[in-house]
Amino acid sequence: MLRRLGVDVTLCCALTGELGRVMRGLLEDEGFHVVEVEREGRGAAYVHDRRDGERTAVAETPGQPLGRHELDELYGAMLREGIDAGLAILSGPDGDGVLPADTYRRLAADLRTNDVRVVVDLAGDRMLAALEGGVDLLKVSDEELRADGLLSEGDDTGAILHAIEELRRRGAQDVIVTRAGSPFVVRDGAASLEVTPPQLQIADHRGAGDSLTAGVCAGLASGQSLRDAVVTGAAAGAMNVTRHGLGTGDMETIDRLRGSVEVRELPAPGADPDESHGRVSPDGLAALAEPAAERPEEDA
Template identity: 25%
Template sequence: MIYTITFNPAVDYVVTADTFRTGKTNRTKTENIVFGGKGVNVSLLLHALNTKSIALGFIAGFTGKALREGVEKEGITTDFIEVENGFTRINLKLHAEEETELNGSGPEISENELKSFFEKLGALTPQDTLVLSGSVPKSLPKDIYAQIAKLAQTKGVRLIVDAAGDLLLSTLEFQPFLVKPNREELSEMFRAPADTEEQVTALAEELKRRGAKNVLVSMAGDGALLYTETGEVYFAPAAKGTLINSTGAGDSMVGGFLAEFTRSGDFEKALAMGTAAGGATAFSVGIAGFQKIMAVHESVKAGVQRVR
């Protein structure tokens, strides 16, 4: 089974406006409610590609109940822990002349609630895959990623990490199966440029040297690069379409990659599906559905190539 972790899921209020002016009354043009958070987004994308998963994490308050009901209505199995203090965050995603986000902070998670979470993880087996992604609430230990990565390694669980900075770096000694930074995160991690394919490849190789088995780097309009555990490097061109909402595109890449790799075990095919899924979501409100993903996939797959 595939399990996704979302420490801090969210109810996203996605609105568009012709213009936005601070200090003034503004009117929306369109409004949508999207239930998400990085791990939840991965589960939604997996479901769109007919791949089962269970969404783990923490919810709280009336927004948490709405999120769980909304996600389960989409066909996702959840096993969230309900937190007593606070409420699941609401994030404002405003699309006017520019994209603007105002994200909530989320609930406070107690030691007992965290203990219950680790008890769930303790039941995982080597047949399971765990997707660890997103930010960590202030109430959780700073080394929570490393703790989970160590547990996954001990149990032989396939671990996928989608995070930035020290969160990702802290997991490398436990040899995660796949890490997925974007190009900006990769550059910031090593304080080095990642402007060219050669520079991205060199930094991805450094992540492998430190312990990652496979490295998938999303590069927005420049496509994606995959450095595999067997030393091959693949490149996928960016999907073509009209950007509607970039939120969830990286999570969708993870979901698309994982869905295809689970089926075929083929890195090249997995890169193509991941790139298509990420692009399809960027061209949608919320996480893309099957038909849009497959339509984008048709335009992407022929461009995937091995470059090393």
């Protein structure tokens, strides 16, 4: 989705054997700059049958853990490329044992020390470790927060706002909490927002959250404020569910869908709900947002 939105993307990853060589070629064909650590052993892989329009798992295999030297190489590559880009997205590998969760704590801290904006799309121990290092923007789902014991059952916006406060206490500066089928909640500095994407017919819901993250990061990399960037993210996520491929779409359609995204400012936890503002379109966002400092366009 980042590539669909015209962002230059460097992907730091570990690639294994023949499958890794195939993957590198496919990624480069899509326009990624691939910085890989070549490794022996077995990488994660799956085969899915989608001929009937559904996703049926035929075979899946987990990847082996990275060795000490491979992990050091990958860490160094991520630090170097992150500094060059100015914005880094930390996401998780397939399988819990591929690399230690503490890698995310160290990497988040080291990137931010070097003035890199760190965006994290993680859950569980990896998320908690990254928070210890410090995070500029955390994106997480309400289901993931419940699984981590940070959110009670139900769909109460007030409970989500309290959970966001806890995440900020643990190290997140700004937070996005998605809710399947419901508006998502954003903490942007001192303000809390409820964002409603356009309601489109769903072909495949998978990938909507990743597309949202990509849209937000594309906006941030181009110099948008977080408030404007979440509108781009909401439009990208909505576009993705209308298609059968993950992270697909086109920039022109996503730009059109931005006009259908609704944003409502929420009261602080414990405040009078009547103090909240009404829904506004992107044209009204400027009245809510403080002037953003000018910054050069960054790569993600």
